[in-house]
Amino acid sequence: MSDDLDLQTIRDRLLESLTVSGCNAVGVCTQDGLEGGPPSTDLTRQLEGAQSAIVVSYPLDEHKVELYMGKIDHEPYQLEYIKVNNIVQGLMGEATNQLRKFGYEAEAVYAGNTPGDGTKADVMPTNDRQRKAAELNPAKASDVMIGSIPLISQRMLAAASGVGFFGMSGNILTETHGAAIVLGACVTTAELPATPVLSQDVNYCDECNWCGQVCPTSFMSETDFTTVKMGEHDHHKYTTREHHLRCASHMTGMAGLSKNGKFSSWGPGRKHLPEDDDQVLPALMQLVGDTAKRPVVPGGFYDPQNGNKMNIMCSACNLVCHPEKKVRAKRLKMWTQGGVTIQREDGRVEAMPLDEARAYLDAMPIERRVLYEDVEIDPA
Numbered sequence: 098m099s100d101d102l103d104l105q106t107i108r109d110r111l112l113e114s115l116t117v118s119g120c121n122a123v124g125v126c127t128q129d130g131l132e133g134g135p136p137s138t139d140l141t142r143q144l145e146g147a148q149s150a151i152v153v154s155y156p157l158d159e160h161k162v163e164l165y166m167g168k169i170d171h172e173p174y175q176l177e178y179i180k181v182n183n184i185v186q187g188l189m190g191e192a193t194n195q196l197r198k199f200g201y202e203a204e205a206v207y208a209g210n211t212p213g214d215g216t217k218a219d220v221m222p223t224n225d226r227q228r229k230a231a232e233l234n235p236a237k238a239s240d241v242m243i244g245s246i247p248l249i250s251q252r253m254l255a256a257a258s259g260v261g262f263f264g265m266s267g268n269i270l271t272e273t274h275g276a277a278i279v280l281g282a283c284v285t286t287a288e289l290p291a292t293p294v295l296s297q298d299v300n301y302c303d304e305c306n307w308c309g310q311v312c313p314t315s316f317m318s319e320t321d322f323t324t325v326k327m328g329e330h331d332h333h334k335y336t337t338r339e340h341h342l343r344c345a346s347h348m349t350g351m352a353g354l355s356k357n358g359k360f361s362s363w364g365p366g367r368k369h370l371p372e373d374d375d376q377v378l379p380a381l382m383q384l385v386g387d388t389a390k391r392p393v394v395p396g397g398f399y400d401p402q403n404g405n406k407m408n409i410m411c412s413a414c415n416l417v418c419h420p421e422k423k424v425r426a427k428r429l430k431m432w433t434q435g436g437v438t439i440q441r442e443d444g445r446v447e448a449m450p451l452d453e454a455r456a457y458l459d460a461m462p463i464e465r466r467v468l469y470e471d472v473e474i475d476p477a
C-alpha cells in the first residue's frame with residue numbers, strides 16, 4: 098500500500114475492505130461527533146491521543162437466531178455468536194494493523210470493561226471532558242458498584258458513526274439486520290473523517306415494545322427513557338436500563354423463568370430477583386451458589402476478559418428486533434410460546450411445555466430441585 102494516501106482515502110479503503118469481509122454496516126466517528134455522550138465516548142480512555150474510531154456491525158445467521166428464539170436448539174446460535182465475535186475482533190485487529198502501517202496508533206475496542214490485555218482500566222472520569230460528560234449522563238450507583246460501565250461504549254460509537262440507531266431496547270438497530278448483530282470498533286490517532294449519522298427516517302423502531310415483552314425480567318424501564326445528544330445530533334430515546342444484574346442473571350443462565358411464569362430464557366432457574374434494587378446483589382449471590390451446584394451446561398466458551406466459562410442464555414431483546422415487522426412478530430411468538438427450559442442431569446438444557454416442565458421439576462429429588470426454584474420444605 099502507498100503510504101502517502103490522504104485520510105479520506107485511507108478511511109474509504111478500510112471501510113470498503115470491512116464491507117467485503119461481511120460487515121452489514123460500517124462507519125467512522127470522531128471525538129467531536131461523540132462530544133456530549135457519556136464518559137465512555139471519550140476515545141482517549143482507551144488510547145492516548147485517539148481522534149476517531151472505525152465501527153462495524155456484523156450480522157448473525159438468521160436461521161440460527163430462529164432456532165434459538167424458538168427454543169429448538171441452543172448450540173448453533175451460541176457457536177455463531179462466538180464465531181462472529183471472533184471474526185469482528187479479527188477484522189478490528191487487521192484494521193489496526195493497516196492504520197499502524199500508515200503511521201498511526203490504533204487499538205481494537207473490547208466490548209466489556211477492560212482492554213484486551215485484561216488490565217482493569219479506570220472507567221471513572223479522569224479529565225474535564227469526561228467529568229462534563231458524567232454530569233450530563235450520570236451513571237447509576239449500581240453500575241459503578243458492579244463495574245458494568247464500559248471503558249468505551251460500542252453502542253454510542255455505532256450511533257455516532259451511522260452504523261445504526263438506538264431502538265427502544267437501547268440496542269443498536271441496523272437497517273438491514275436489525276439488532277441481531279455483533280458490533281466492533283477500533284480507536285486510532287488518525288483524524289479519519291466521520292461518516293454521517295443515520296437520518297431518523299431510516300429508524301424503523303415503531304416502539305412496538307416487543308423487546309420489552311420478550312425480556313423475562315425488568316431490565317428495561319416502563320416509565321423512564323434515556324436520550325443522548327452527541328455532536329449535533331439528538332439520538333432516538335431508549336428505555337432506561339435498570340439494575341444490570343437483572344439482565345446478567347438471565348444472560349448467564351442463573352435465572353430463566355419470566356416474571357409472568359409463561360416463558361423463559363435459556364436458563365433453567367426459576368427464582369426471581371427481588372423488586373428492591375438494594376436486595377438484588379444478595380439474591381444474586383444465592384443464584385451464583387445454586388448455579389455452582391448444578392451440572393455444568395455443555396459447550397460455552399471462556400470469557401477472554403475474566404477467564405470464566407460461560408454460556409449465552411438470553412439476548413432476546415436484540416434477537417427479536419428485525420426491520421421486517423412480520424419477522425419480529427414471528428420471533429416474539431417463538432420466544433414467548435416456545436415453552437420453558439429445564440436442565441437434565443448431564444447438564445443439557447432443553448425447552449418443553451409449561452406443564453411438562455412442572456412435572457419434571459416435581460419429580461426431582463428435593464435437594465436438586467432447590468437449586469432451580471424456591472421450595473417450601475415441610476419441617477415435619
Ligand code: SF4
Nearest residue numbers: 264302305306308418
Ligand atoms: S422490538 Fe420494537 S420497540 Fe424494541 S427496539 Fe425493536 S422495533 Fe423498537
Ligand code: SF4
Nearest residue numbers: 312344347411412414
Ligand atoms: S438480554 Fe434478556 S434479560 Fe437482558 S435485557 Fe435482553 S431480554 Fe432482558
